[in-house]
Amino acid sequence: MAFRVEKEEYVNRTFRFSKKLLAQMEAVCDQKHISLNRLTVQCIEYALSEMEEEPGAPPAPPLK
Structure with missing residues (x-):
């Protein structure tokens, strides 16, 4: 089998963070x-995987 380089596809989005939260995140980084990205x-991946489902709500799609 030949070696192939796999490339993950990304999408750009803009989010706004409070100054306090951004400072905390930058300190962790x-x-x-x-x-920071x-x-x-x-x-976000952690929060989605640990999110509790609400009764009667459809299940969240799995992360790929």
Whole structure:
């Protein structure tokens, strides 16, 4: 089998954060040596995977 480089597709979006939250996030990024984008993605993925379903609500689609 030949080696193929897989490329994940990304989409740009704009979000607004409070100054206090952004300062906290940037401090974590500095400590962990990761980008703000990577931290944001990890936080959202975690929140979605741990989110409790409301009774009667349709199940959330799985993350790919």
